[in-house]
Amino acid sequence: DAGVTQSPTHLIKTRGQHVTLRCSPISGHKSVSWYQQVLGQGPQFIFQYYEKEERGRGNFPDRFSARQFPNYSSELNVNALLLGDSALYLCASSLEGLARYEQYFGPGTRLTVT
Protein backbone atom coordinates (compact mmCIF):
# COMPACT_ATOMS: atom_id res chain seq x y z
CA ASP A 1 0.00 0.00 0.00
CA ALA A 2 1.15 3.52 -0.74
CA GLY A 3 2.11 5.66 2.21
CA VAL A 4 1.32 9.31 2.72
CA THR A 5 2.31 11.30 -0.35
CA GLN A 6 3.08 14.99 -0.56
CA SER A 7 3.69 17.39 -3.41
CA PRO A 8 5.74 19.16 -4.44
CA THR A 9 8.97 17.80 -2.95
CA HIS A 10 10.73 21.14 -2.96
CA LEU A 11 9.74 24.65 -3.74
CA ILE A 12 11.24 28.09 -3.67
CA LYS A 13 9.10 31.18 -3.19
CA THR A 14 9.70 34.88 -2.67
CA ARG A 15 8.59 36.86 0.38
CA GLY A 16 5.00 38.02 0.09
CA GLN A 17 3.95 35.22 -2.26
CA HIS A 18 1.39 32.52 -1.61
CA VAL A 19 2.02 28.77 -1.55
CA THR A 20 -0.16 25.64 -1.66
CA LEU A 21 1.11 22.28 -0.45
CA ARG A 22 -0.72 19.04 -1.07
CA CYS A 23 -1.10 15.79 0.82
CA SER A 24 -2.75 12.44 0.08
CA PRO A 25 -3.30 10.22 3.12
CA ILE A 26 -2.93 6.47 3.33
CA SER A 27 -5.95 4.76 1.84
CA GLY A 28 -8.64 4.42 4.51
CA HIS A 29 -7.26 7.17 6.71
CA LYS A 30 -9.73 9.99 7.28
CA SER A 31 -7.63 12.29 9.43
CA VAL A 32 -4.84 14.51 8.17
CA SER A 33 -2.52 16.66 10.26
CA TRP A 34 0.06 19.23 9.19
CA TYR A 35 3.34 19.99 10.96
CA GLN A 36 6.10 22.54 10.35
CA GLN A 37 9.69 21.50 11.00
CA VAL A 38 12.21 24.32 11.05
CA LEU A 39 15.82 23.26 10.58
CA GLY A 40 17.29 21.90 13.78
CA GLN A 41 13.97 21.61 15.61
CA GLY A 42 11.24 19.06 16.13
CA PRO A 43 8.02 19.31 14.16
CA GLN A 44 5.37 21.79 15.37
CA PHE A 45 1.66 21.07 14.99
CA ILE A 46 -0.26 23.34 12.61
CA PHE A 47 -3.67 21.73 11.93
CA GLN A 48 -5.68 18.55 12.23
CA TYR A 49 -8.56 17.81 9.85
CA TYR A 50 -11.03 14.97 10.19
CA GLU A 51 -13.91 14.29 7.84
CA LYS A 52 -13.30 17.65 6.16
CA GLU A 53 -13.65 19.59 9.41
CA GLU A 54 -10.89 21.41 11.25
CA ARG A 55 -10.48 19.68 14.59
CA GLY A 56 -7.51 21.54 15.99
CA ARG A 57 -5.13 24.36 15.27
CA GLY A 58 -1.68 25.11 16.62
CA ASN A 59 -0.15 28.46 17.44
CA PHE A 60 0.23 29.71 13.89
CA PRO A 61 -0.98 33.01 12.37
CA ASP A 62 -4.05 33.31 10.18
CA ARG A 63 -1.78 33.37 7.13
CA PHE A 64 -1.84 29.60 7.48
CA SER A 65 -5.00 27.82 6.38
CA ALA A 66 -5.93 24.34 5.23
CA ARG A 67 -8.78 22.28 3.92
CA GLN A 68 -9.65 18.66 3.42
CA PHE A 69 -11.45 17.30 0.40
CA PRO A 70 -14.11 14.54 0.09
CA ASN A 71 -11.38 12.03 -0.86
CA TYR A 72 -9.58 13.00 2.40
CA SER A 73 -6.65 14.63 0.65
CA SER A 74 -5.64 17.99 2.02
CA GLU A 75 -4.07 21.31 1.10
CA LEU A 76 -2.07 23.65 3.28
CA ASN A 77 -2.05 27.27 2.18
CA VAL A 78 0.30 29.96 3.39
CA ASN A 79 -0.22 33.60 2.40
CA ALA A 80 2.18 36.53 2.53
CA LEU A 81 5.21 34.32 2.95
CA LEU A 82 7.93 35.37 5.37
CA LEU A 83 11.54 34.24 5.49
CA GLY A 84 10.69 32.43 8.74
CA ASP A 85 8.22 30.21 6.90
CA SER A 86 11.15 28.35 5.36
CA ALA A 87 10.82 24.82 6.69
CA LEU A 88 9.97 21.22 5.98
CA TYR A 89 6.18 20.83 5.98
CA LEU A 90 5.04 17.39 7.01
CA CYS A 91 1.66 15.80 6.53
CA ALA A 92 0.49 12.88 8.66
CA SER A 93 -2.56 10.68 8.41
CA SER A 94 -4.28 8.40 10.90
CA LEU A 95 -7.18 5.98 11.26
CA GLU A 96 -10.11 6.04 13.68
CA GLY A 97 -10.58 4.41 17.06
CA LEU A 98 -7.51 3.70 19.19
CA ALA A 99 -5.42 3.67 16.01
CA ARG A 100 -6.16 7.38 15.59
CA TYR A 101 -3.30 7.99 17.99
CA GLU A 102 -0.76 6.62 15.50
CA GLN A 103 0.21 9.18 12.90
CA TYR A 104 2.01 8.18 9.71
CA PHE A 105 4.10 10.86 8.07
CA GLY A 106 4.81 11.68 4.47
CA PRO A 107 8.25 12.67 3.15
CA GLY A 108 7.48 16.38 3.46
CA THR A 109 7.69 19.44 1.26
CA ARG A 110 10.80 21.56 1.65
CA LEU A 111 9.80 25.23 1.31
CA THR A 112 12.46 27.88 0.90
CA VAL A 113 11.42 31.53 1.08
CA THR A 114 13.90 34.05 -0.33
Add this chain to the structure above:
Amino acid sequence: AQSVTQPDIHITVSEGASLELRCNYSYGATPYLFWYVQSPGQGLQLLLKYFSGDTLVQGIKGFEAEFKRSQSSFNLRKPSVHWSDAAEYFCAVLFSGGYNKLIFGAGTRLAVHP
Protein backbone atom coordinates in the same frame (compact mmCIF):
# COMPACT_ATOMS: atom_id res chain seq x y z
CA ALA B 1 1.85 22.63 29.71
CA GLN B 2 2.82 19.54 27.84
CA SER B 3 6.43 19.28 26.71
CA VAL B 4 9.14 16.84 25.72
CA THR B 5 12.83 17.23 26.49
CA GLN B 6 15.60 15.36 24.76
CA PRO B 7 18.71 16.35 26.71
CA ASP B 8 21.25 15.13 24.17
CA ILE B 9 21.51 17.10 20.93
CA HIS B 10 24.20 14.90 19.41
CA ILE B 11 25.39 11.40 20.30
CA THR B 12 28.20 9.46 18.65
CA VAL B 13 28.61 5.72 19.13
CA SER B 14 30.74 3.04 17.54
CA GLU B 15 29.12 0.43 15.36
CA GLY B 16 28.18 -2.56 17.49
CA ALA B 17 28.00 -0.54 20.70
CA SER B 18 24.84 -0.17 22.73
CA LEU B 19 22.70 2.96 22.54
CA GLU B 20 20.39 4.83 24.87
CA LEU B 21 18.62 8.04 23.87
CA ARG B 22 16.97 9.97 26.65
CA CYS B 23 13.50 11.47 26.66
CA ASN B 24 11.64 13.23 29.47
CA TYR B 25 8.05 14.41 29.16
CA SER B 26 5.68 16.67 31.02
CA TYR B 27 2.03 15.70 30.74
CA GLY B 28 -0.76 15.81 33.28
CA ALA B 29 -2.58 12.64 32.32
CA THR B 30 -1.43 9.18 31.31
CA PRO B 31 0.84 9.84 28.36
CA TYR B 32 0.81 8.22 24.97
CA LEU B 33 4.46 8.22 23.92
CA PHE B 34 6.24 7.70 20.63
CA TRP B 35 9.68 7.51 19.12
CA TYR B 36 10.20 8.51 15.49
CA VAL B 37 13.31 8.37 13.31
CA GLN B 38 14.12 10.79 10.50
CA SER B 39 16.82 10.17 7.93
CA PRO B 40 18.30 13.21 6.16
CA GLY B 41 15.76 14.88 3.91
CA GLN B 42 13.08 12.36 4.80
CA GLY B 43 9.83 12.28 6.71
CA LEU B 44 9.33 10.62 10.09
CA GLN B 45 9.10 6.86 10.58
CA LEU B 46 7.41 5.46 13.67
CA LEU B 47 9.80 3.24 15.65
CA LEU B 48 7.57 2.34 18.57
CA LYS B 49 4.79 3.56 20.82
CA TYR B 50 3.54 3.24 24.38
CA PHE B 51 -0.13 3.49 25.24
CA SER B 52 -0.53 1.32 28.33
CA GLY B 53 0.38 -2.07 29.78
CA ASP B 54 3.90 -3.47 29.73
CA THR B 55 6.31 -0.61 30.29
CA LEU B 56 8.97 -2.15 28.04
CA VAL B 57 7.89 -1.85 24.42
CA GLN B 58 9.50 -3.36 21.36
CA GLY B 59 9.70 -1.57 18.04
CA ILE B 60 11.08 -1.98 14.59
CA LYS B 61 14.75 -2.25 13.65
CA GLY B 62 15.65 -3.82 17.00
CA PHE B 63 14.76 -0.79 19.11
CA GLU B 64 13.02 -0.87 22.46
CA ALA B 65 11.91 1.76 24.96
CA GLU B 66 11.02 1.73 28.63
CA PHE B 67 8.33 3.90 30.18
CA LYS B 68 9.11 5.02 33.72
CA ARG B 69 6.28 7.01 35.20
CA SER B 70 8.20 7.91 38.36
CA GLN B 71 10.93 9.53 36.28
CA SER B 72 8.65 10.88 33.51
CA SER B 73 10.97 9.21 31.06
CA PHE B 74 10.69 7.13 27.92
CA ASN B 75 14.25 6.25 26.90
CA LEU B 76 15.04 4.51 23.63
CA ARG B 77 17.59 1.68 23.56
CA LYS B 78 19.29 -0.63 21.12
CA PRO B 79 21.78 -3.31 22.18
CA SER B 80 23.98 -3.12 19.06
CA VAL B 81 23.99 -0.16 16.71
CA HIS B 82 24.40 -0.52 12.95
CA TRP B 83 25.84 2.17 10.66
CA SER B 84 22.40 2.51 9.05
CA ASP B 85 20.97 3.72 12.38
CA ALA B 86 22.64 7.10 11.88
CA ALA B 87 19.71 9.54 11.77
CA GLU B 88 17.78 11.98 13.92
CA TYR B 89 15.51 10.58 16.59
CA PHE B 90 12.46 12.34 17.98
CA CYS B 91 10.49 11.55 21.09
CA ALA B 92 6.87 12.74 21.17
CA VAL B 93 3.90 12.80 23.50
CA LEU B 94 0.34 12.89 22.21
CA PHE B 95 -1.96 15.66 23.34
CA SER B 96 -5.53 14.44 22.99
CA GLY B 97 -8.28 16.88 23.91
CA GLY B 98 -10.86 17.15 21.18
CA TYR B 99 -8.13 16.74 18.63
CA ASN B 100 -4.82 14.92 18.47
CA LYS B 101 -1.46 16.58 18.17
CA LEU B 102 2.02 15.25 18.69
CA ILE B 103 4.36 17.36 20.81
CA PHE B 104 7.93 16.65 19.80
CA GLY B 105 11.24 17.07 21.47
CA ALA B 106 14.03 18.88 19.65
CA GLY B 107 15.58 15.62 18.54
CA THR B 108 18.86 13.77 19.05
CA ARG B 109 21.20 13.37 16.11
CA LEU B 110 22.96 10.02 16.17
CA ALA B 111 26.29 9.49 14.42
CA VAL B 112 27.76 5.99 14.09
CA HIS B 113 31.51 5.44 13.78
CA PRO B 114 32.68 2.35 11.84
